[in-house]
Amino acid sequence: MDISTRIINKRFGKDDAYGAIAMPVYSNSAFEFDSAEAMEDAFMGRSGEHTYSRISNPTVTFFEQRVAEASGAKWVTATASGMAAIADTFVVAARAGANIVTGTHLFGNTFSLFMITLRDFGVEARFCDMTNPEEVSAAIDENTCAVFAELITNPHMEVADVEKLAAAAHTKNVPMIVDSTVVPWTVCKTGALGADIEVVSSTKYISGGATGIGGLILDHGTFDWSKSIKLKSLSEKFGQMAFSAKLRNEVFRNLGACMSPQTAAMQCLGLETLDLRYRRASAGASELAVFLQTLQGVKNVNYNGLPDNPYYEISRRQFGENPGAMLTFALRDRAECYAFMNRLQIIRRATNLFDNKSLIIHPLSTIYGPLSDEYKALVEVPDDMMRLSVGLEDVEDLKKDLAQAM
Numbered sequence: 365m366d367i368s369t370r371i372i373n374k375r376f377g378k379d380d381a382y383g384a385i386a387m388p389v390y391s392n393s394a395f396e397f398d399s400a401e402a403m404e405d406a407f408m409g410r411s412g413e414h415t416y417s418r419i420s421n422p423t424v425t426f427f428e429q430r431v432a433e434a435s436g437a438k439w440v441t442a443t444a445s446g447m448a449a450i451a452d453t454f455v456v457a458a459r460a461g462a463n464i465v466t467g468t469h470l471f472g473n474t475f476s477l478f479m480i481t482l483r484d485f486g487v488e489a490r491f492c493d494m495t496n497p498e499e500v501s502a503a504i505d506e507n508t509c510a511v512f513a514e515l516i517t518n519p520h521m522e523v524a525d526v527e528k529l530a531a532a533a534h535t536k537n538v539p540m541i542v543d544s545t546v547v548p549w550t551v552c553k554t555g556a557l558g559a560d561i562e563v564v565s566s567t568k569y570i571s572g573g574a575t576g577i578g579g580l581i582l583d584h585g586t587f588d589w590s591k592s593i594k595l596k597s598l599s600e601k602f603g604q605m606a607f608s609a610k611l612r613n614e615v616f617r618n619l620g621a622c623m624s625p626q627t628a629a630m631q632c633l634g635l636e637t638l639d640l641r642y643r644r645a646s647a648g649a650s651e652l653a654v655f656l657q658t659l660q661g662v663k664n665v666n667y668n669g670l671p672d673n674p675y676y677e678i679s680r681r682q683f684g685e686n687p688g689a690m691l692t693f694a695l696r697d698r699a700e701c702y703a704f705m706n707r708l709q710i711i712r713r714a715t716n717l718f719d720n721k722s723l724i725i726h727p728l729s730t731i732y733g734p735l736s737d738e739y740k741a742l743v744e745v746p747d748d749m750m751r752l753s754v755g756l757e758d759v760e761d762l763k764k765d766l767a768q769a770m
């Protein structure tokens with residue numbers, strides 16, 4: 365069956381007393397037991413019953429099952445945000461003395477997590493050019509806990525060649541972790557390309573119109589954790605499940621960044637229209653990228669769907685005719701960007717990606733604004749550049765708005 369058919373018709377495990385056709389929101393913290401013995405069974409993980417909603421909740425579990433159906437992942441954990449998903453992942457995979465091989469072109473908070481937060485715990489972010497798999501391979505050593513890439517770097521718009529990066533990681537017995545927020549599984553199965561673990565900000569496409577913050581950790585069950593510097597001993601007991609066992613039984617519970625049942629219910633609904641919305645937004649972005657090139661004053665347009673873009677071929681191979689809804693373009697300088705943004709009437713001045721509404725931001729002065737000059741030099745975000753996330757408005761209306769603001 366088609367992926368949307370499967371997502372939409374995925375049923376919840378227990379029959380609802382009223383025959384509800386959508387998963388009810390179980391807005392409770394605790395679950396009651398008939399006996400002390402049943403309680404012990406639940407707490408020992410023998411019965412699979414829910415005990416407390418920080419650990420698991422029926423609505424959230426159903427959302428995780430739908431995501432597993434959509435992505436092909438073996439084990440899925442929903443989290444409070446995309447950043448919680450990334451933080452939990454590295455608390456599981458890294459330890460003091462470990463390094464993460466990655467690029468400097470990262471989402472702002474991920475860069476800050478690696479360079480500031482994790483560094484205080486003795487974890488090193490080892491930077492290399494992620495568009496060069498040989499360089500990635502050379503950067504890996506016996507203390508590397510993972511190679512980490514963003515599927516399309518935000519806002520540099522470099523498309524990761526996941527197959528090549530995963531091959532570089534796997535030949536050195538290191539797991540490949542990919543942030544696949546920007547392209548959904550209905551278009552690209554990042555796991556099938558070689559990602560062992562995927563992290564996603566479900567705040568973006570999945571939430572279905574920016575309805576709330578959420579994140580996901582997907583474990584494809586493909587990595588042999590006996591080769592991992594941290595999970596070697598756990599793999600004796602849990603085998604391929606070592607990462608997810610440590611995550612679910614320990615790190616996720618202890619850090620406590622769980623998704624709320626209300627958010628899970630909204631995001632279940634978002635999943636039903638994910639493919640539809642992504643394809644329309646991607647088609648709109650493809651048209652606007654071409655249109656922006658025709659406007660006087662635009663210095664350059666960076667979009668992986670343009671045939672002269674350096675990532676066009678990789679993008680075609682991985683995403684087919686749906687290169688995504690994020691693009692950047694440059695004007696003369698920051699002042700001109702600000703003046704342009706201030707004249708927009710439909711496109712909103714806001715952060716976030718993949719809302720139904722089109723959103724624009726000047727990344728260097730906002731997302732990367734709080735970084736020190738030293739770190740700003742590392743992330744290399746140009747001052748004359750704006751990021752546009754294309755929504756679901758009529759594309760002709762968006763063209764008119766861009767043209768009048770120019």
Ligand SMILES: *Cc1c(COP(=O)(O)O)cnc(C)c1O
Pocket residue numbers: 445446447448471473474514518543545546564565566567568577578579717
């Ligand atoms: C937004 C985003 C994140 C962080 O997700 P939150 O849900 O905001 O915590 C991580 N990675 C990428 C690529 C993002 O766009």
